[in-house]
Amino acid sequence: MSKKVLVVDDDQDVRSFVVTVLEENQYIPLVAQDGVEGLEMIEKEHPDLVILDVLMPRGSGIRLYHKLKTDETLEKIPVIMFTGIALRSFLKSQKVLDEFKGGEVPKPDIYLEKPVEPEELLAAIKKKIG
Amino acid sequence: MSANKILIVDDEEIIVKLLSMSLRSDGYETVTANSGEQGLEVFNSESPDIVVTDIKMPGMGGLELLKKIKEIDPEKEVIIVTGHGDIDSTITALQYGASDFINKPVRDEALAIALERAKAKIAIREKLKEYTENLEIKVAEATEEIRRKSNFQRLLIKSSHDAIVAFDHDWKVVVYNPEAGKMFGEAAADVINKMTIDDLYTPKIAKIFKNLAQKEKQQNTLPWKENIINTKDGRKIPVKYTSNVLYKTGEFVGTVNFFQDLTEIKRLEKELVQSERLAAVGQTVSGLAHYVKNILIGLKGGSYVVDVGIAKNDTEKLKTGWKTIKRNIKRIGDLTQDLLTYSKQREPEFENCVPNDIVNEIIELLKDFVASKGISISKELDTGIGEVLADPKTIHNSLLNIINNAIDACIDDEDISKKHEVKVKTYMDKNNYFCFEVTDNGCGMDEDTQKQMFNPMFSSKGGKGTGLGLLVTGKLIEEHKGVIEIKTSPGEGSTFTIRLPYEKENTADIN
Numbered sequence A: 001m002s003k004k005v006l007v008v009d010d011d012q013d014v015r016s017f018v019v020t021v022l023e024e025n026q027y028i029p030l031v032a033q034d035g036v037e038g039l040e041m042i043e044k045e046h047p048d049l050v051i052l053d054v055l056m057p058r059g060s061g062i063r064l065y066h067k068l069k070t071d072e073t074l075e076k077i078p079v080i081m082f083t084g085i086a087l088r089s090f091l092k093s094q095k096v097l098d099e100f101k102g103g104e105v106p107k108p109d110i111y112l113e114k115p116v117e118p119e120e121l122l123a124a125i126k127k128k129i130g
Numbered sequence B: 001m002s003a004n005k006i007l008i009v010d011d012e013e014i015i016v017k018l019l020s021m022s023l024r025s026d027g028y029e030t031v032t033a034n035s036g037e038q039g040l041e042v043f044n045s046e047s048p049d050i051v052v053t054d055i056k057m058p059g060m061g062g063l064e065l066l067k068k069i070k071e072i073d074p075e076k077e078v079i080i081v082t083g084h085g086d087i088d089s090t091i092t093a094l095q096y097g098a099s100d101f102i103n104k105p106v107r108d109e110a111l112a113i114a115l116e117r118a119k120a121k122i123a124i125r126e127k128l129k130e131y132t133e134n135l136e137i138k139v140a141e142a143t144e145e146i147r148r149k150s151n152f153q154r155l156l157i158k159s160s161h162d163a164i165v166a167f168d169h170d171w172k173v174v175v176y177n178p179e180a181g182k183m184f185g186e187a188a189a190d191v192i193n194k195m196t197i198d199d200l201y202t203p204k205i206a207k208i209f210k211n212l213a214q215k216e217k218q219q220n221t222l223p224w225k226e227n228i229i230n231t232k233d234g235r236k237i238p239v240k241y242t243s244n245v246l247y248k249t250g251e252f253v254g255t256v257n258f259f260q261d262l263t264e265i266k267r268l269e270k271e272l273v274q275s276e277r278l279a280a281v282g283q284t285v286s287g288l289a290h291y292v293k294n295i296l297i298g299l300k301g302g303s304y305v306v307d308v309g310i311a312k313n314d315t316e317k318l319k320t321g322w323k324t325i326k327r328n329i330k331r332i333g334d335l336t337q338d339l340l341t342y343s344k345q346r347e348p349e350f351e352n353c354v355p356n357d358i359v360n361e362i363i364e365l366l367k368d369f370v371a372s373k374g375i376s377i378s379k380e381l382d383t384g385i386g387e388v389l390a391d392p393k394t395i396h397n398s399l400l401n402i403i404n405n406a407i408d409a410c411i412d413d414e415d416i417s418k419k420h421e422v423k424v425k426t427y428m429d430k431n432n433y434f435c436f437e438v439t440d441n442g443c444g445m446d447e448d449t450q451k452q453m454f455n456p457m458f459s460s461k462g463g464k465g466t467g468l469g470l471l472v473t474g475k476l477i478e479e480h481k482g483v484i485e486i487k488t489s490p491g492e493g494s495t496f497t498i499r500l501p502y503e504k505e506n507t508a509d510i511n
Helices: A012-024 A035-045 A061-069 A087-101 A118-129 B013-025 B036-046 B062-072 B087-096 B108-159 B178-184 B203-215 B263-312 B315-343 B355-372 B392-411 B447-452 B469-479
Strands: A004-008 A028-032 A049-052 A079-083 A110-113 B005-009 B029-033 B050-054 B077-082 B100-103 B163-168 B173-176 B225-230 B236-248 B251-261 B351-353 B376-380 B388-390 B421-428 B433-440 B483-489 B493-501
Touching: A004 A012, A004 A035, A012 A028, A012 A118, A012 B263, A012 B315, A028 A035, A035 A049, A035 A061, A049 A061, A049 A118, A061 A079, A061 A087, A079 A118, A087 A110, A110 A118, B005 B013, B005 B036, B013 B029, B013 B108, B029 B036, B036 B050, B036 B062, B050 B062, B050 B108, B062 B077, B062 B087, B077 B087, B077 B108, B100 B108, B163 B178, B178 B251, B203 B225, B203 B236, B203 B251, B236 B263, B263 B315, B315 B469, B351 B355, B351 B392, B355 B376, B355 B392, B355 B421, B355 B433, B388 B392, B392 B421, B392 B433, B392 B469, B392 B493, B469 B483
Parallel strands: A004 A028, A004 A049, A049 A079, A079 A110, B005 B029, B005 B050, B050 B077, B077 B100, B376 B421
Antiparallel strands: B163 B173, B163 B251, B225 B236, B236 B251, B351 B388, B421 B433, B433 B493, B483 B493
């Protein structure tokens, strides 16, 4: 059975790129435009993987990532961070949020900095969900 | 101390005894001697306050005793007892400093009076001495105080970081401290009491201070001002200076000039500006690179989607990919346009236009997009504005930019419980400017964003902003002699106001 992959990104261009990569490789693409919509979609569809942008309106990727990793029912869903933000800045923001909310969230195990070649993105997806 | 000890000297023992008894009964302490020599001895050992001596005695007489006593201590009072009306002896006794005379036979009252007078003299002398000593101490203290103060002042002037130069009423230099030496390059020894203001300063600077002194008719300290002084050896020194015009009982007595060398401060200021400029350039370049990178991401993604469309002969894919590419080509176009607008000086092109119509056009343009984001947009237009002479392109571009920013501020707001709205208002202000006010209740700006919002390539919108929008708007408004004002509060929203000078429509055409 094909696996469901959710793309959360406010940039239409990025969404259509990732969706095409997913379609080309027999995954079922799901899309959301911001953090809030992303969470709704995750709760509803329980995707096998989330590809998550960091800078978005309405609940940033950092916030959504934090939410996922602190929710018992959702923490097992693998996440690929896919963003124009340097990893260093992301980790710094994540640390701030950790301190603010208490507890510590694991670092994202795959972090892709845009721009990314389709092959690179596919390799990352395969690594997580085959 | 009251004088109480009396030495009685007489060769007749009985007289000595009688006098002694009489004085003791009056409360005096007495010591006695029966000859001049013995008298001197007792005087030395007992140190009496008053001596009463017979003038005629075998051996050392009264006069000689008097002389010797006065040599030892001129302040002791000696009363001479005479029995002869001997004028010569009296004169000699006076010359030696006798305090009084009484005649033999000694009557108690006469002696009492003489003693009282002698005591009074001693008392006066002691008082006088006390006063004199006090006065000396006081004078010494005052002198010390003055010396200390003047030393302190001299030290202050000497070690001051300000160059201090003072002139007397003839404009001759009387004070010239080491800092002044550094500033004007002349040795103090060649300046003080030798040069006048015209020798020391260049004519321009000398004139400033002379004029100041002439203008001020009373003692006054002038406010600090900045200027550049040219020294006689050709250096240019930026200084802050002030001058004190000195008056003493209405008479002009001179002036004191203070100079602060600003060379170092100016250098640091320049350095700061330079480093700020470098930082701005760095930020500009990195901001631009970031934005171009985002366009590149779009183009790469789009071309991948197009490739897939071609390979599969999938028209939908082709359309999607092509749209992405076109969108990013437009972004490059917009960026180029913004860069050009920002870098070129442009004169506004004035024509008759109706500001309210421009607002309506823009709202019409954005209506659907705004609605799709769940934001409401409202307007409140002052119909009194009517037609004005202005550049409609400036108004259109600037207004579109700040309304777009207001919409973005609503979209980016993390507080999704808010009912987001953008309000556009036009009105005339009291300074005869027509104004556009755009208010949103979006995310607002933190202090850092506020500081940087007019910096080139600074964007708070991640990769989606060029960081040129407000910059270009600010420039357009400035070229139009207008102002842009911002009120913002993080989490509560912002208000941007554009004020443009109100010029009535060009009525010449109508007539």
